[in-house]
Amino acid sequence: MKSAIGRYFLVFVTLVVAGLMGGCNKSTVETPVGSVIARSGSNGVTAILSNSNGYLSEGQNEFTLELRNDQGGAVEAGAITLYFDMPAMGSMPHMKNEAALTTTNRPGVYRGTVAIEMKGTWQTKLSYEGPGGGNQFTFAVNVR
Numbered sequence: 001m002k003s004a005i006g007r008y009f010l011v012f013v014t015l016v017v018a019g020l021m022g023g024c025n026k027s028t029v030e031t032p033v034g035s036v037i038a039r040s041g042s043n044g045v046t047a048i049l050s051n052s053n054g055y056l057s058e059g060q061n062e063f064t065l066e067l068r069n070d071q072g073g074a075v076e077a078g079a080i081t082l083y084f085d086m087p088a089m090g091s092m093p094h095m096k097n098e099a100a101l102t103t104t105n106r107p108g109v110y111r112g113t114v115a116i117e118m119k120g121t122w123q124t125k126l127s128y129e130g131p132g133g134g135n136q137f138t139f140a141v142n143v144r
Contacts, residue, residue, distance in 0.1 A: 033064040033109060038124065040139035044070050047126055047137050056143045058119050065101065065110045067128070074108025077128035084114060084122040084141065097122075116143050 035054030040047050051063040065082060067075035083098040099114035116122065126137040 032066060037063065038139050038141050040124075040126075040137045042137050043135050045075050045135050046070075047139075049124070049141065056114075056116055056141060058116055058143060060115050061113065063099075063112050063114070064104075065112055065126075067108045067110075074106070075130065075132070076107055077110075077130040080110065080126070080128040082112060082114075082124065082126045084116060084124055084143075086118075086120060086122050119143050 032048050032050045034050040034052050037049045037051060037055055039049070046068045048066040048068070049063055050066070051061070056063065065080075067077060069075050080101055081098070082101060083096055085097075086095045088094040095117050097114055097116055099112045101110045101112045104111055120143060122141050122143055124137075124139050124141045128135055
């Protein structure tokens with residue numbers, strides 16, 4: 001009888017540990033930080049821009065940038081730049097707002113801030129160099 005209880009306890013503990021490990025893995029790899037603003041892929045890597053609102057607005061913004069491979073795993077970037085670009089239109093001059101990025105305790109996740117000059121559609125340009133090489137992305141972000 002003791003051995004049957006011991007086996008049930010062992011199965012229970014194994015299931016709990018497996019559930020916890022699976023939950024940890026899922027939250028660090030598959031779940032974006034906040035609501036997704038934009039997502040773009042290039043050469044087997046996806047960039048996900050997100051924040052608590054799910055959009056950027058005119059003025060100062062905070063956001064999270066995540067880089068993932070095709071399997072959903074983190075992609076570490078050594079040197080990384082992100083800026084928001086709007087071409088000149090009529091009497092409006094060309095605008096380019098570079099984001100300040102810092103690393104976080106999660107691999108492939110970067111915290112950023114940027115001051116956007118005006119509402120409208122901005123071309124977001126991301127480039128990085130990492131252990132697996134470099135990559136560039138360009139994608140549109142609508143600023144409210």
